[in-house]
Amino acid sequence: MSTATTHDAHHEEHPSGLARWIFTTNHKDIGTLYLLFALLMFIVGGAMAMIIRAELFEPGLQFVEPQFFNSMTTMHALVMIFGAVMPAFVGLANWLIPMMIGAPDMALPRMNNWSFWILPFAFAILISTLFMDGGAPAGGWTMYPPLVLQTGNAFPFLIFAVHLMGISSIMGAINVIVTIINMRAPGMTMMKMPLFVWTWLITAYLLIATMPVLAGSVTMLLTDRFFDTSFFDAAGGGDPVMFQHIFWFFGHPEVYILILPAFGIVSQIIPTFARKPLFGYSSMVYATASIAFLSFIVWAHHMFTVGMPLTGELFFMYATMLIAVPTGVKVFNWVSTMWKGSMTFETPMLFAVGFVVMFTIGGFSGLMLAIAPVDFQYHDTYFVVAHFHYVLVTGAVFAIMGATYYWLPKWTGHMYSEKLGKLHFWLSTISVNVLFFPQHFLGLAGMPRRIPDYSPQFTEFNQLSSIGGFAFGLTQLLFVYIVIQTIRGGEKASEQVWEGAHGLEWTLPSPPPYHSFSTAPEIK
């Protein structure tokens, strides 16, 4: 099937050099920009994590001031969530969704350009706060008042940076939805869409519904600080706890925004290397939708210790546990897809299988945290830190890395070095577990999070964790090397790249032409 289209010369003209990247409206260029930006932010956020782990190598204060330590935990979270994981997913969406549904480009190419180019400015603003009077924001990425209102000059910069990130995400999400709803090739019905497209469609709806909530709540913080409102100020009749309710009403759907596209990626990779179609396609779609719906009614499980009537604790506890059901459906579907498949373990598959195992560990610790009476002990300890790093690092980040290895040959036309890829996977997997697994024990033993110092009995596990952290950090430089090496050259990749790969993107040449599917392909 030859869907690689010939294109008229008019479309093929595009500026070269820097101007190409600044003015580009091409989904592949913008996808590349997003992905490279995410990689850069991953390194920046990672460097902050290295400072945290260095300080925690020993009890007492070694390298940094407590205030700066708190800035590091705050900024690490903001940079990783809004700068690394979310842009990486948007980059993948840009590259893949048009190719997967047989569309020539994203529906709104100029807005696409804008939504990317806002991001470097947002993060320049955010990172510049490190050099301001009073230091960078240090009250935690959750920005709870009244603490966050004590931020120095950095405060309005923090708020505007969050606004810009929100605008960028909303525009990106609108683009994804409009593309998927209106630009599918003839015959590509909703229930024939690849799962990556489905999960992104649902993620985009979550973004549209919750990003304005975040924008509104930080706007209230801004007016509380500068315009004498008292939304969250008890002295003026407000209620600081209300911020936590509003924030987590955004925040919980946000954590699914960070994982649903990862579910989609893994659902693309596993069938390829198991050489079997995905088990339970429609149940995967319904499970994703159920998770998205449930994410709106569980927010207060982040606030069990804040004070709630018993009925409230029970409702949020049971609703949270209910999420394990659709998530379990997914995990069983992935395992069933692998069951009796002709499996091979190329690097993308290793990351996907690693995802299934380690994301599930993170899911289980999440279930433990869902139990309200138990959460009273775990709340704000390293157990929580271990939990969300298992779902975000070995979950979301591993899926993004798996996706990179899986589609990089398609994007660049070159095969990456399988030997280095496997080395990267194994070093990452070993070090990430050395890094985060001991943190479960630290949390259960009572070590609080976001504190630069700790009791001496926590020393050994912290040192273990720090060693794992440094190893994981160094290993990611190998990832950067592999990506650059593959972009620059390597063995030619075929159209299909992987023997078991199915889907429209694999019918295009590697690398795909600048404009693909100018004439829509026919889907049987």
Added chain:
Amino acid sequence: MTAGDEVNAGKRRTIRNLMFVVVGMFGFVFALVPLYNVFCSITGLNGKTSGERAVIVDMEPDLSRTVNVAFVASVNESMPWEFRPDVVRMQVHPGKNYRTAFFARNGAGQAMVGQAVPSVTPGLAASHFRKTECFCFTEQRFEAGESREMPLIFMIDKDLPEDIHEVTLAYTFFDKQKLLD
């Protein structure tokens, strides 16, 4: 109408609908503020007590039941005031009026106006904590170095849920001047 026009019309429709959601959700956040306050004043979830003087009612006290009431007093950041309850803990019978007092002293070199904001834990007890006299109803002006005892007359009403045995009343003094500036 060509197929291309149809796709463009479809795109416009989708964008318009999505923009409604975005704008609607942004408005919804601000609507949440009054909604939250109404919800809390009905259910007493956030521990806010009534800012109004409670009507004095003569109730037959329930002597068979004893509730622990704990008092907490704190001042907000950067307020050089001394502020503490005369007694930290009282055993009370629901339906009976009690009188206690808080002590405050302005340690600043100038007159200051403070406002005490109460909060009751657990939140569900808030609506059952009836204050007939409280220094929190009005602003309190203290001259430089002035100190005084401020009375509180309260009653826990008999409708307090059976499973609540301990109620904490916390006051925080806020610098009213700073709020006005």
